[in-house]
Amino acid sequence: MTPATFPNLIDGRTVDSSDLNTDINPSNLSDVVGRFARASRADLDEAIGSARRAFTSWSHSTPQHRFDVLDRAGTEILARKDELGHLLSREQGKPLADGIGEAARAGAIFKFFAGEALRVGGEKIASVRPGIEVEVTREPLGVVGLITPWNFPLAIPAWKMAPALAFGNTIVFKPAELVPASPWTLADIVQKAGLPPGVLNLVLGPGSTLGAAMASSPDIDAVSFTGSQDVGPSVAAAAVKAGTRVQLEMGGKNPLVVLDDADLPTAVSVAVNGAFFQAGQRCTASSRIIVTEGIHKRFVDAMIERMKTLVIDDALKPGTDIGPVVDARQLEKNVEYLGIGRAEGATLAYGGDRLRRDTDGYYMAPALFTETTPAMRINREEIFGPIASVIIVKDYDAALAMANDTPYGLSAGIVTTSLKYASHFKRHSTSGLVMVNLPTAGLDYHVPFGGRKKSSYGPREQGSYAKEFYTIVKTAYTAP
Numbered sequence: 001m002t003p004a005t006f007p008n009l010i011d012g013r014t015v016d017s018s019d020l021n022t023d024i025n026p027s028n029l030s031d032v033v034g035r036f037a038r039a040s041r042a043d044l045d046e047a048i049g050s051a052r053r054a055f056t057s058w059s060h061s062t063p064q065h066r067f068d069v070l071d072r073a074g075t076e077i078l079a080r081k082d083e084l085g086h087l088l089s090r091e092q093g094k095p096l097a098d099g100i101g102e103a104a105r106a107g108a109i110f111k112f113f114a115g116e117a118l119r120v121g122g123e124k125i126a127s128v129r130p131g132i133e134v135e136v137t138r139e140p141l142g143v144v145g146l147i148t149p150w151n152f153p154l155a156i157p158a159w160k161m162a163p164a165l166a167f168g169n170t171i172v173f174k175p176a177e178l179v180p181a182s183p184w185t186l187a188d189i190v191q192k193a194g195l196p197p198g199v200l201n202l203v204l205g206p207g208s209t210l211g212a213a214m215a216s217s218p219d220i221d222a223v224s225f226t227g228s229q230d231v232g233p234s235v236a237a238a239a240v241k242a243g244t245r246v247q248l249e250m251g252g253k254n255p256l257v258v259l260d261d262a263d264l265p266t267a268v269s270v271a272v273n274g275a276f277f278q279a280g281q282r283c284t285a286s287s288r289i290i291v292t293e294g295i296h297k298r299f300v301d302a303m304i305e306r307m308k309t310l311v312i313d314d315a316l317k318p319g320t321d322i323g324p325v326v327d328a329r330q331l332e333k334n335v336e337y338l339g340i341g342r343a344e345g346a347t348l349a350y351g352g353d354r355l356r357r358d359t360d361g362y363y364m365a366p367a368l369f370t371e372t373t374p375a376m377r378i379n380r381e382e383i384f385g386p387i388a389s390v391i392i393v394k395d396y397d398a399a400l401a402m403a404n405d406t407p408y409g410l411s412a413g414i415v416t417t418s419l420k421y422a423s424h425f426k427r428h429s430t431s432g433l434v435m436v437n438l439p440t441a442g443l444d445y446h447v448p449f450g451g452r453k454k455s456s457y458g459p460r461e462q463g464s465y466a467k468e469f470y471t472i473v474k475t476a477y478t479a480p
């Protein structure tokens with residue numbers, strides 16, 4: 001059967017292309033999910049123009065109207081969460097339960113921001129001059145460009161699209177080329193929930209051309225980017241040059257501290273989940289497991305025993321704990337880092353093998369390095385695969401210093417039964433997210449999300465804090 005072809009969505013219409021990109025199932029390389037249009041520069045210009053034209057009326061639509069559209073979109077996403085989750089898992093490789101969970105999260109995000117559309121307020125501030133009134137209000141920005149990665153292809157587009165729309169902006173959205181089917185379906189659902197033509201435009205294509213053109217466009221008012229540290233700074237530089245507001249969320253080298261007083265089963269479950277679930281392809285994945293001397297041997301032994309029980313198989317098969325990695329390039333990168341770790345003198349204590357399954361796919365066993373030192377590249381660079389390192393430290397103070405010793409600052413965790421250390425860690429971690437007795441990955445949808453240092457640039461995403469990016473403040477003075 002010929003796979004379906006998916007067009008760009010511009011100005012409420014479908015826009016085909018003869019230039020097509022093929023979306024492959026990483027669990028089964030003979031399964032083609034679909035063929036996706038590649039937008040030309042002219043298509044992008046048309047998308048930006050249509051978003052600009054739609055802005056005038058959408059930005060003046062009533063909060064009730066925006067609530068209704070977002071609420072309907074949320075309802076439809078939730079009603080179709082099994083279908084969306086299946087599509088996501090098929091094209092990305094995360095287990096089906098995670099795919100469905102992510103679809104449900106996308107629905108919940110739309111519901112949350114439906115409410116936020118009703119909560120745009122302002123302030124009245126007493127003037128320093130007699131008789132004058134000062135009002136501070138929030139207004140939409142204009143056309144926002146959304147650039148998203150392949151690892152959360154529903155949740156991340158949802159947490160950018162929903163606030164952009166709730167606050168009255170119009171959108172040009174470019175998802176990652178590697179995993180386009182679920183964001184395409186999401187955009188289609190949101191469009192059909194009642195958006196006027198041009199409010200949401202989807203352009204598909206490579207980041208190096210299409211994404212770069214969005215970042216440097218003077219006709220886009222703000223760019224929200226989630227992706228790698230390799231790309232993010234160039235997006236920010238181009239946006240600043242074009243005079244565009246910009247927000248970046250990027251990678252991490254997230255530490256998980258395990259103290260001597262930790263409950264061992266909790267430590268193992270938190271570490272295995274954080275490091276290896278979703279094949280380590282979460283920006284919040286734990287990649288440096290910093291363990292104090294007294295628990296080190298027991299922890300590593302228990303970790304390896306748990307790793308032996310993990311089921312690595314087709315993302316859509318019931319019982320799979322970890323699916324394949326997303327593509328051949330990521331698999332090669334993982335294998336390369338296994339070589340780098342060994343060459344640097346780390347011990348590959350478990351895993352790392354390429355695995356064969358019923359279908360040809362990018363399967364690998366999660367890998368744990370021990371005897372590692374902080375300066376090793378495996379402890380400095382984001383790998384973005386199911387590979388973690390154990391670093392031994394003497395005590396809590398050394399663990400905290402080691403946790404913070406990274407250019408990144410997205411998520412950090414600690415496993416301890418000590419309130420004193422948990423509280424100190426929350427206060428002194430240099431990460432944007434801190435987890436106590438929980439995996440470094442796994443977040444609520446209604447609170448702010450984002451990193452520090454090289455993981456993040458600009459205001460926070462999600463929750464009520466999203467308005468900091470998606471609105472602009474106006475100060476008005478009135479004389480009697």
Ligand code: NAD
Nearest residue numbers: 148149150175176207208211212227228231249250251283
């Ligand atoms: P990536 O940087 O390669 O691509 C991200 C997006 O940017 C894609 O849509 C891509 O097409 C586009 N892009 C690529 N080159 C571009 C350019 N020159 N100009 C403009 N856009 C361009 O990242 P990826 O491989 O898709 O995703 C994995 C990365 O994303 C990891 O580093 C991960 O840590 C990070 N990530 C961060 C978060 C977070 O919120 N902090 C969440 C998920 C993923």
